[in-house]
Amino acid sequence: MTDLFAARAQMAMSLAFHILFAVVGMAMPLLMVIAERLHQRRGDAVYRELAERWSKGTAIMFAVGAVSGTVLSFELGLLWPHFMAFAGPIIGMPFSLEGFAFFLEAIFLGIFLYGRDRVPPLAHLLAGVMVLASGTASAVFVLCANAWMNTPTGYTLGAGGEVVDVDPFAAMWNPASLSEVLHMTSAAFAAVGFAVAGIHAAMLLRGGRRELHRPALRIALTVGAVFALLQPITGDLAAKHVAEHQPIKLAAMEAHFDSERGAPFRIFGWPDEQAEETRYAIEVPYVLSFLAHGDPHAEVKGLKEFPREQRPPVAVVHVAFQIMVGCGLVMIAVASLGAAFAARRRALPDWYLRLLVVSAPLGVIAIEAGWTVTEVGRQPWVIQGVLRTADAVTPMPHLVVPFAAFTALYVVLGVTVLVLLRRVVFAAEVPAHVPVGMSSETSREVAR
Template sequence: MTAEFLSRLQFAFVVSFHILFPAFSIGLASWLAFLEAVWLVRRTDPWRDLYFFWLKIFAVAFGMGVVSGIVMSFQFGTNWAGFSEAAGNVIGPLLNYEVLTAFFLEATFLGVMLFGWRKVSDRTHFFATCMVALGTLISTFWIMAANSWMQTPAGYALRDGVFYPDDWMKVIFNPSFPVRLPHMVLGAFISTAMVIGGVSAWYLLKGRFADKSRATLKLALAFLAIVIPVQIVVGDMSGLEVHRNQPAKLAAIEARWETRRDVPLTLFAWPDEQAQANRYAIDVPRLGSIILTHSLHGEVKGLQDFPADQRPPVAIPFFSFRIMVGLGFAMLGLALIGLWRWRRGTLEKPWYLRAWVVMIPSGFVAVLTGWWVAEVGRQPWVVYGVMRTSEASSPLPVGSVMASLATFVVVYLGIFGAGLYYLVKLFRTGPVPAPVREAAPHQTPARPLSVPQDAIEE
């Protein structure tokens, strides 16, 4: 229970809580742009009702994501002063670019999107929705660029223990960034689609909003049937990147202790780090080499080839990776079964709808476990291969970090618990008829010193 360990635990708690809301708002923003585009073409009430329903959900999720993100950034100065001092020349500008290009864009058009629908034309409001969706994607771009640089640093010079950017293009487009960015965006889209489909299935089970829910359920399962195979391909590319640039992380993910060729794929095992062996292993011969190296006799380095103080923990990456992959294939199976039942006209069988409801949180769990694989597997480095986590933490008393961690847990469970309760209430209310949208006034605002149109009474 050192200050470094507690600081890691505190940051892990905050970022794990925070990532759920951006992942949801990234997908919801694009979903809202799609709904409004359909409404502009069809001009039918159900699509407006769906838009305004999901707009309320987006507003709450976006607000909670912003608040938790701001709190998270303060910890760079309080708990990770060593990292801020050493890597601030690189990480600071990347986070500032996110604020200048994404957060300002979102904040500007979010007001029009939420409160300007009676004041602006339909097309202007749709443009605002698209800008908010674009802002969430730009925000993802910069955050993933910063995190990916910590995973695979490039384009820098290290002088007196301080990182100085030499080539910003190499800093931003570091080796892992081109794969990790689409992996995260697709994960957010999939998580949102699981919520949309699951909520729609719940309404159908309850016999509420049948026409609207039937349409959104079909959209969700069709989207998942297309996007999840793409995500599997992107995930495979991410695995190849980890094999090239972070071999110790790959060894932890696969619980490989010895370097060897013809590596089996371990479906399940109980890694024993003290004995450096796997208990109760279920292996598929040679399949590991085929998946991890795309070669029948590919070689994978084992943890024993790395110094003991440079090995990541094994259990968390090992089990988290298998949970993530297992949920991905479960979601794909759910969507493919849905397409088959849709074609046969038996989509609304109660057992299938219940399966959707049960799977609502699966996308978020996959996102969380994916981040645990990436972050725990990077240890003991905060900047992979260059700066250790122990060098990045602030020299704080253990009691201070313990107190702040306990405060975060209590406050988050209280405030954000209330936010989640409100989200559940919104879901229970459902896509009720939306308020009437008035046409935009066709008047040109008067100049400040112009004569008023109405007479001024004495």
């Protein structure tokens, strides 16, 4: 394993791990605030219990998100010092604002989690709203910084290659910012909505308390469905943007080697980078041209237009893109079904609950795949067209050691979080009535 590969692997692993916790920390407050608001308006204790249970899970996820995010902010320098020496000042504005937003999120999460009996109800609700607002804001800022790596703007280079005339706000609101922000924030809400809906659907199927899990499912599924149905719109915006600003990335996403008019949209297929062709794909004619440029006869540039050393790993990007789109389409179908049930005011049948359980991880998978598309699709550049990843890496040797160490650490953490969330979910089931014969080992232990 080369040091460059180890550094990339460590960065990818850290991002993939952190993003799971970051989206929960960002989207769960919406569910918590809705439940809290319903509790305060209707005085129904079930909603209060719901807000508290969701808060517990959020606190666990937020803590791991906070520390894994700290790791990332250091890893930028530990692994990519030359990138940070160049880019740090230019994208400093969104990073600094993110620092403040994260600070506010941590402060008000503390108040929301532990302050229920210490502050008035309205202040408690507003603390939740602040967590939601600042959590979303910090996601927006981080996405702006990432967008800058795709479309670097807001600075000029001096004679000696040094950065001069930085316009921090132009760098922050770079061309890619809007589409990345919209696509990813709504992905986070959709993914978390589906994940939570899946958990409550599972509890209902196990014979859990209906009066608790049904309203929980309703809130989570509504949030998940609304944002899942928004994703085609934000995704279209993102695709058109990529087509214009990063044609190589679009070509890799579609495994599109030859420039052509009326380009087809490929479903499945395996790109052969040596032979420069994509096999076994189902091709839907004209659709790619239409999606990328809004015109079925528009020309879509193929990978052959670009020298090999400027192309990203096509297979990885293409497969990841297929996974993202596939998950998204299934989520849209599930969301539409749910909307149909809601419109007819029908109770959700068991087969639909089972479908929700199966769909629970789809949003998260789509997010991981989507980040693979945008990050691997930008290679070999760390800053598109400006700085190559290989030139940004630290001179530090033996990078495989920190990669292995942090991977092991995160595996242990990940397993622990899963075990812990399971315990918390089951433990909270106990106070009502332990269904005879259904109590797991965990809930029996707690009941003692």
